[in-house]
Amino acid sequence: MALLSVENLSAYYRTEIYGISRTVRAVDGVSFELKPNEIYGVAGESSCGKTTLIKVISGNLKPPLKVNSGSVSYHFGIHAVDMLHISQEELRRDLRWKEISYVMQGSMSVLNPVRKIIRTFEDIVDTHEGIPDKKRFFEQVREHVNRLGLPSEVLTSYPHQLSGGMRQRVAIALATVFHPRLIIADEPTTALDVVVQRGVLQMIKDIQAMSNNTVLLVTHDMAVHANVADRVMIMYAGRIAEEAPTEIIFNAPLHPYTQHLIHSLPMIGERSNKVSLRGAPPNLANPPTGCRFHERCPYVMDICRTEVPELVTVQDGHRVACHLVKENPL
Amino acid sequence: MSAADKLLDVQHVTVEFHIGGLVGGSLLVAVNDVSFSLDMDQPEIFTLAGESGSGKTTLSRLLLRDLEPTRGKVLFEGRDLATVRNRSEFKEFMKKVQPVFQNPFETFSPLRRVDAYLFDTALNFEMAPDHQTAARVVEEALRNVGLSLEEVSNRYPHELSGGQIQRVSVARALISQPKLILADEPVSMVDASLRMEIVNLFRKLRDEQRVSVIYITHDLATAYYISDRIGIMLRGFIIESGPVEDVLDRPLHPYTQLLKESVPEPAPKERESWAKHISLGTTEVKEYSRAGCKFAGRCPHVMEICRVVDPPDVQVERRTVKCYLYTEHAEPAAAGIQP
Structure with a gap:
């Protein structure tokens, strides 16, 4: 059974200033599932709806963001949770940190700058489970941190004493202290150097392999997905363009946008000419009609300008939203 | 090659910063005995690559004469930058060396129309006597980056895409007809689908406008794609430099080897070896x-x-x-x- 099922989800930002209302359709008709024990990658450019999607599935709904339609349901064992109708209290008490945890880009903002790392661990564990035996708790935290390959010294350091990569790994250690079933990692390595990025991603992979949980990895960097994710979803302008196992996304992409993303990546050892797509990603306050990619698509047809392409399954686990594929099935 | 044949000649440059209070504190050597040069007649794209804290940006500030070296000399067209003292001489220098910055949305004020910057640059550098003639100069610079004055006039930064506004930023740098452009991470803030147009632009400038480019980046893949030569920086030193194919296809320095190995390849075939464990430093200093x-x-x-x-x-x-x-x-x- 799927860990998370998202069905036909639409989430819009609605603002009304001086009587002028504006709707930004950041996530529009998105359906997908997360399975237990996998790393699921979400890729897309800035303002394609990646972050909004995460906000909704982690229950972080604050105005002006509103869910227009659809459902988000989790299955933690026998325990089912409807994320869109859960109270904030239940969410905080039962789910955050324990079942769903979140790793974000700037780890500095997670760690309290005036407290040692071990105190931050204490704060989090104390609010969620309470600490009956301090000595045992320290021992457990040390074990946890060592198992993830971090030296025990980090626990007695202040955040500013650690390097950026080490801080990000501490943030990941914090996020996994309760062994959550879902770890949401939003651009976890974007601000880091390549060598450090590699270390942090290795750690995420190790944790996943150790505890067989699910990691939702969101990043715009396709090379990271190629090396880390099991399945990848490509978002464009608030919709799913394509979803497939990583091998298929990279070796046999069907959507013209995915094809462009893959083929335009420069690689060391290869200098063939790479080009950019014409135009720019659309403004989601006023998205194009039909397929949202049609203005930039090299294979645009008449139907693309008027009709929204459905997300169809072309093969087991490979879904594409493109009229070209619908007209010429494999 | 004598000094006169060099556009830019950096000779054993060192920059030291003193960190800490009045008593005690420590010395941080941000750039350490760095030397390299660019040829006068053969425009090229020279990449300075390295991780954060490697001294790339300090070096670029030196080349823009925003900072003076603690030791060593920077010669531009044979002249020591330390001897450029008065305003008019500095203006002459700025005309020839122009920067392009990382985040185009920070380069331009959100409250000002972008074409105003282009006209200001043209008038300040006396490329045109009045606004009308300046329009021709601006139009020409914009054409070189694949835009037109019509597309950008009266537009505010938020009305342009990341790719477009970065091209405007390059056009602004081109107005004074520089010999050298210093581009500090010019594509890292630009969306993936628009990134290659900026990268290709630098190639075009080298080939058609004969402008040399110093491309500062942490992204080895784009560096390989556009540059002629590359210098890899580590903690203030250039530890390996040479033609980009030599350095990145067969790196010699163990650090360059580690760096190249760590760049994730955008293909799922190397997954196993990439996941091999590496050791990371615990603290920065x-x-x-x-x-x-x-x-x-x-x-x-x-x-x-x-x-x-x-x-x-x-x-x-x-x-x-x-x-x-x-x-x-x-x-x-x-x-x-x-x-």
Whole structure:
């Protein structure tokens, strides 16, 4: 059974200033599932709806963001949770940190700058489970941190004493202290150097392999997905363009946008000419009609300008939203 | 090649910063004995690559004369930048060396129309006597980046896409007809689908406008794609430099090897080897203050001498490597690690 099922989800930002209302359709008709024990990658450019999607599935709904339609349901064992109708209290008490945890880009903002790392661990564990035996708790935290390959010294350091990569790994250690079933990692390595990025991603992979949980990895960097994710979803302008196992996304992409993303990546050892797509990603306050990619698509047809392409399954686990594929099935 | 044939000649430049209070504190050597030069007649794209804290940006500030070196000299067209003192001389220098910055949305004020910057630059550098003539100069610069005055006039930064506004930023740099453009991470804030148009633009400028470009980046893949030569920086030193195919196809310095290996390849075929474990430094400052080679703490081939004395620059075919593995007495060891 799927860990998370998202069905036909639409989430819009609605603002009304001086009587002028504006709707930004950041996530529009998105359906997908997360399975237990996998790393699921979400890729897309800035303002394609990646972050909004995460906000909704982690229950972080604050105005002006509103869910227009659809459902988000989790299955933690026998325990089912409807994320869109859960109270904030239940969410905080039962789910955050324990079942769903979140790793974000700037780890500095997670760690309290005036407290040692071990105190931050204490704060989090104390609010969620309470600490009956301090000595045992320290021992457990040390074990946890060592198992993830971090030296025990980090626990007695202040955040500013650690390097950026080490801080990000501490943030990941914090996020996994309760062994959550879902770890949401939003651009976890974007601000880091390549060598450090590699270390942090290795750690995420190790944790996943150790505890067989699910990691939702969101990043715009396709090379990271190629090396880390099991399945990848490509978002464009608030919709799913394509979803497939990583091998298929990279070796046999069907959507013209995915094809462009893959083929335009420069690689060391290869200098063939790479080009950019014409135009720019659309403004989601006023998205194009039909397929949202049609203005930039090299294979645009008449139907693309008027009709929204459905997300169809072309093969087991490979879904594409493109009229070209619908007209010429494999 | 004599000094007169060089557009830019950086000679043994060192920049030191004093960190800490009045008493005590420590010395941070941000740029350490760096030398390189660009040819006058043969425009090229020279990449300075390295991780954060490697000294790339300090070096670029030096080249823009935003900072003076503690030791060493920077010569532009044979003239020592330290002797450029008065305003008019500095203006002449700025005309020839122009920067392009990382985030185009920060380069331009959100409250000002972008074309105003182009006209200001044209008038300030006296490229045109009045607004009307300036329009021609601006139009020409915009054409070189694939835009037109019509597309950008009366537009505010938020009305343009990231790719477009970065091109405007390059156009602004082109107005004074510079000989050298210094681009500090010009594509890292630009969306993936628009990134290559900016990268290709630098190539076009080199070939058609004969402008040299110093491309500062941490992204080895785009560096490989556009540059002619590359210098890899580590903790203030250029540790390996030479033609980009040599350096990145067959890196010699163990640090360059690690760096290249760590770049995730955008193809799922190398997943297993990429996931092989690497060791990371725990804290930031340690490597700066280390004696000898800054990489000694992480190097798999470290020798006794590496921890004591800075390694010399060794010439290996067309490139320079700062590593004891390639000095004469260590020849056999060097042969052993050739990838």
